[in-house]
Amino acid sequence: MLHLRMIVPNEATPAVTELIESTVGTTHLVVLSGAARSPAGDVVLCDVAREAGDELLKGLRELRIDQVGSIAVDDIGLTLSERAVTAEKEAPGEPADAVIWEQLTGATHEESTLSVTYVAFMALATMIAACGVVLDNAVLIVGAMAVGPEFGPLAGVCTAMVRRAPRLAARSLIALLVGFAVAIAATTLFSLGMDAFDLFSRDRLDAERPNTSFIWQPDPFSFVVALLAGAAGVLSLTSAKSGALVGVAISVTTVPAGANAAVALAYGDLGQMWGSIEQLLLNLLGIMLAGVLTLYGQKLLWRTQRGRWHRPSRKGR
Structure with a gap:
């Protein structure tokens, strides 16, 4: 799975969380209101199955989060979570076949x-x-x-x-x-x-x-x-x-x-x-x-x- 850490302007947080929740293959959504200082805003964390990662990143860029905030992506070596297992099962295709173009x-x-x-x-x-x-x-x-x-x-x-x-x-x-x-x-x-x-x-x-x-x-x-x-x-x-x-x-x-x-x-x-x-x-x-x-x-x-x-x-x- 992939771990995303985003800095999101306060006014854009609802759209970001809605996008994450509507993308199949995501889980472990966390919103830290007002935690970011440079740039100022909310910190949004989530995990996403590799197969759904490209779709989610595309949606975040359409919301211009890469321009008004930031998006950091890390590969997760190990996750012990039933929710993560469920998210990977729901995501389309196989992780090895997915291409994260960004x-x-x-x-x-x-x-x-x-x-x-x-x-x-x-x-x-x-x-x-x-x-x-x-x-x-x-x-x-x-x-x-x-x-x-x-x-x-x-x-x-x-x-x-x-x-x-x-x-x-x-x-x-x-x-x-x-x-x-x-x-x-x-x-x-x-x-x-x-x-x-x-x-x-x-x-x-x-x-x-x-x-x-x-x-x-x-x-x-x-x-x-x-x-x-x-x-x-x-x-x-x-x-x-x-x-x-x-x-x-x-x-x-x-x-x-x-x-x-x-x-x-x-x-x-x-x-x-x-x-x-x-x-x-x-x-x-x-x-x-x-x-x-x-x-x-x-x-x-x-x-x-x-x-x-x-x-x-x-x-x-």
Whole structure:
């Protein structure tokens, strides 16, 4: 379930409480009159089944509570309450299938911010992958995949396209493109420095690399894996199964492809460089395509479930 804490102007409290009471799947309504100081107003608390959360948030925004007051939403790990059990049973669908669009938009907005930390993670992940490329070390490649933060902007693009939010789309694309550009540039300089210390060499790059040669040799399987990973990544975000993102991160050759492109560029190997760039773009396209289709599919599934659901009476609750 979700826990909502709202600051509501006194004159809007009746409308808010009426909305909460008329939304199936809500319970534990508490009104603390005049408890809020900044902004001044009433504090309204309630719990809502995840399946009904998006509907309730939409109604609260229509009442402009996000503008004249505030709305805070927390996931509840454990609730020992018969009322909570009843509310979840009354709510339509299953919790795992519900998408809280406001929560998803907020999460992807935060993850797709072009910050120093984000760029640093991108550069460090790409440098680790560069070491894995030169050493033909699959462990380093997997480690670099796990460190890379690029799925945040990718998810942001997918969410923005489904929600028709051009600002979020532009923000996410800028973070994605700038992040990879800076990471590749930094890794190219890193490769030249490693070569100066005789730690990297052209011979290592040109040698047979059975564990990492796939990075710059894209094939149909690359696109298929990107599609599957994109769908799994978006599902992990919408269902709050964030642990699955680790598996997504180490299944797609994005950061390693950028690293191979950087090392190849440092040695003037344009063939490997363009092959790596092609692999990178192919994977990014596959992830975004699958992410958008998955979100649209979830949206359609949820509308179908709600269409079959008959709203029960809340009298006696």
